[in-house]
Every structure is written in structure tokens, then in C-alpha cells.
Amino acid sequence: MALTTVDASAGAIQGSVAAALRGRRGDVRGRVFEIGLGACLVLSLVILGALLADVLRDGVPVYTERGWAFLDGGLSSTAARAGIAQGLIGSFWIAVAVIVVSLPLGIGAAIYLEEYAPRNRLTSFIEVNVRNLAGVPSIVYGILGLAIFVEVLNGLSSNEGVSRRTLVAAGMTLAVLVLPIVIITTAEAIRAVPLALREGAYGVGATRWEVIRTQVLPYAAPGILTGALLSIARAVGEAAPLILVGALTGLAGRSPGLSLGSLLDPSSLTERFTAMPAVITAWSKLPAEEFRVANTAAAILAMLTFVLLVNSIAIVLRNRFEKKRTV
Numbered sequence: 001m002a003l004t005t006v007d008a009s010a011g012a013i014q015g016s017v018a019a020a021l022r023g024r025r026g027d028v029r030g031r032v033f034e035i036g037l038g039a040c041l042v043l044s045l046v047i048l049g050a051l052l053a054d055v056l057r058d059g060v061p062v063y064t065e066r067g068w069a070f071l072d073g074g075l076s077s078t079a080a081r082a083g084i085a086q087g088l089i090g091s092f093w094i095a096v097a098v099i100v101v102s103l104p105l106g107i108g109a110a111i112y113l114e115e116y117a118p119r120n121r122l123t124s125f126i127e128v129n130v131r132n133l134a135g136v137p138s139i140v141y142g143i144l145g146l147a148i149f150v151e152v153l154n155g156l157s158s159n160e161g162v163s164r165r166t167l168v169a170a171g172m173t174l175a176v177l178v179l180p181i182v183i184i185t186t187a188e189a190i191r192a193v194p195l196a197l198r199e200g201a202y203g204v205g206a207t208r209w210e211v212i213r214t215q216v217l218p219y220a221a222p223g224i225l226t227g228a229l230l231s232i233a234r235a236v237g238e239a240a241p242l243i244l245v246g247a248l249t250g251l252a253g254r255s256p257g258l259s260l261g262s263l264l265d266p267s268s269l270t271e272r273f274t275a276m277p278a279v280i281t282a283w284s285k286l287p288a289e290e291f292r293v294a295n296t297a298a299a300i301l302a303m304l305t306f307v308l309l310v311n312s313i314a315i316v317l318r319n320r321f322e323k324k325r326t327v
Contacts, residue, residue, distance in 0.1 A: 055304075059297030070298060072258045075248070075274065079290030082283075084299050085258040090167055090247070090275035091236050091306060092263055097171025098178055098235045103228055106182025113183075114190040115212055127187075134180035142244030145173025150245060155270070165246025167273035173241050178231035185227025189220035221321035229314040233307050239277035247278035276303040 062070055066080075073083020117123045149156060149172045155164035156172065193216050201211040217224075262268075276299060283296045 055297045055300050057297075058293050059299075059301040062294050062298035063301075070295075071302065075279070079288055079295055082291070082295055084276065084279055084302055085262070086248075086274050087276040087279040087299070088258060088302065088306070089263055089268060090170070090273045091277075091303070093167050093269060093273075094171045094174055094275060095232050095236055095310065097168070097175045098232050099228075101172065101175035102179045102182050102231055102235075106179050106227075106231075107186050107224060110183045110186035110190060111212060111217075114187050115208065115216070130180050130183050134184055137240075138177060138238050139240045139244065141173060141177040142241030144176065145169060145241060145245045149173055165272060166270050168269040170242055170245045170247060170273060170275070171269075173245050174235040174238060177238065177241060178235050181231050181234065182227055185230065186220070186224050189223025189227070190216060192223060193219045218321065222318040225314050225318045225321070229311055232310050232314075236275075236303070236307055236310075237277055239281045242275050242278050243281070246272070248272055248274040276306070 066073075070083050071088070072085050073081060074086055076082040113123060113127065117126075149169040150164045153169070155166040155169045197215045197219060198211055201215050206214070280296055280299045280303065283291045283299065286292055
């Protein structure tokens with residue numbers, strides 16, 4: 001009798017699970033939760049669309065009237081002549097600093113923590129503090145950059161008479177700011193690599209470095225690129241650390257113009273600088289409506305285009321690695 005009851009109970013449980021998996025059993029709570037998630041998604045898209053429409057309405061006329069002159073022009077006290085060339089050059093070099101400094105250091109640190117470091121209290125302490133650093137307000141990193149890169153390291157410039165509030169100091173500050181994000185996202189991508197890949201490589205006699213180079217990193221590359229994308233996007237959009245380190249919010253002298261030569265000119269790294277977030281912040285506070293509305297919206301569109309361009313490059317690379325992984 002007990003065996004019959006057990007068999008009947010097991011059959012009932014199996015049937016209920018199968019019915020739930022096939023959708024034949026109504027899950028009211030799950031359905032309500034799904035509807036709530038969909039509502040949050042729709043509301044977020046509506047808010048984002050409204051903001052984007054407002055920016056497009058105010059910013060597009062600037063490009064239709066001035067076109068390249070707005071991108072090629074320098075900072076000016078006159079709204080009709082003001083441009084964002086200096087801000088674009090500053091944001092470009094900040095993105096380069098993040099790529100050159102944060103990505104190698106962050107990826108290397110994550111590989112060591114996940115593949116080489118022993119599992120002990122010290123490793124756990126480091127991982128906890130890295131995650132805490134990722135949530136520190138950006139203004140704190142601005143203070144750190146001002147104290148170390150500007151004051152102690154003299155703006156990373158040894159030339160006498162050169163301002164210490166340089167573009168390279170700002171780039172290093174933002175590279176340190178996004179370093180914890182790179183470490184965390186890379187570590188999570190490495191943890192997602194199936195253990196069978198490592199065991200198979202070790203089974204054919206591969207060394208630890210060969211396993212990491214040929215199996216772990218290629219499989220984790222899409223996640224690593226996603227973390228790099230998030231890091232660059234955050235660094236390009238931060239304003240508070242730049243202003244604290246010394247980004248110009250007013251006139252910045254003669255603009256070099258927006259050309260390939262001026263964009264890649266390394267001499268700008270040791271000079272006073274500005275960047276797109278600082279330009280947008282400064283213009284949005286001006287009393288003139290031409291600056292506060294039209295020029296600010298046009299600058300926002302330019303920065304969005306820059307970020308989307310970086311995103312597109314990262315997405316192409318990520319898809320390429322994913323195709324290689326599935327082959």
C-alpha cells in the first residue's frame with residue numbers, strides 16, 4: 001500500500017512538472033511578474049524615446065544650419081561660432097587611455113585572480129574590495145587623480161612651465177575609474193568558461209598558459225569585449241572627475257580643428273584640455289538659450305554618435321569571436 005502511494009505521488013509530481021513545463025498549468029504569480037517586467041521595459045523605452053526625441057528636436061537644426069562648422073569649431077563665447085572640436089579630441093584621447101591602460105591591467109588582473117591566485121582570505125579580500133571600488137562615486141576618483149596624477153606626478157609631464165592639468169592626467173584618472181569594471185566583467189566571463197574545455201586541454205598535455213591562451217580567453221572574449229565597451233562608455237561620459245582634474249569649461253584658445261592630424265597629435269596630451277562631458281555641462285549652465293538648448297543638444301548628439309561608434313566596433317568584434325567559438 002505504501003509503495004502504491006509512493007508511486008502514485010511520484011507520478012502526480014511528474015505529471016504536474018510536465019504540465020507546468022508545457023504551459024498547461026496556470027502560473028498566476030509568474031504571469032504577473034512577467035507583465036510587470038514587460039511594463040518596466042515599455043516605460044523605459046518610452047522615457048528613452050522622449051529624451052532622444054527632445055535632443056533631436058533641439059540639436060538637429062544646429063547641424064542643418066552649420067554642419068561641419070559646428071564639429072570643426074572651437075569653444076567660443078558666441079553661440080553661433082562655438083564648436084566642439086576640442087571636446088571631441090579630448091574624449092578621443094580619454095578613450096585611448098582607457099584602452100591602453102585599463103584593458104591590459106584589468107584583463108591581466110582578472111586572469112591572475114581566476115586562474116593563478118590561490119583560493120584564500122587574501123584573494124577574497126581583494127575581490128571584495130575590487131567590487132566595492134566599482135561602486136565608488138566618480139568624484140572620489142577625481143580627487144585621487146588631482147592628488148596623484150596632477151600634483152604628485154606633475155600631470156605626467158616633466159616640462160617646466162607646462163600646466164599640470166593635462167589631458168594625460170585626465171585620461172589616467174578615468175582609466176583608474178573604470179579599472180574595477182574591467183576586472184569584474186573579465187572575471188565573470190572567465191568563470192563562465194565550461195570546465196570541460198580546461199579538462200580537455202589539460203588531458204592532451206597543454207600547460208596552464210596554453211589552456212588560458214587557446215581555450216579560456218577565446219571563449220571568454222565576447223564577455224571581455226562587453227566589459228571593455230561598458231568601461232569606455234562610462235569613461236567617455238564622466239564629467240565630474242574631468243572638471244576636478246582641470247578640464248576647461250570656458251575658452252580654450254585657438255582650436256586646432258577636427259582633422260586626422262589634430263586628432264592623432266600626441267602633443268595635445270601635455271596641454272590644457274576639455275572633453276565632451278565638460279563642454280555639455282558648461283553649456284547647459286549658460287543663460288543664453290542658444291547655448292543651453294540648441295548647442296547642448298547638438299553636443300549630446302555628437303557624444304552619442306561617438307559612443308555608438310565605439311559600441312558598434314565592440315559588437316562586431318564580439319560577434320566575430322562568438323562565431324569562432326561556435327564553430
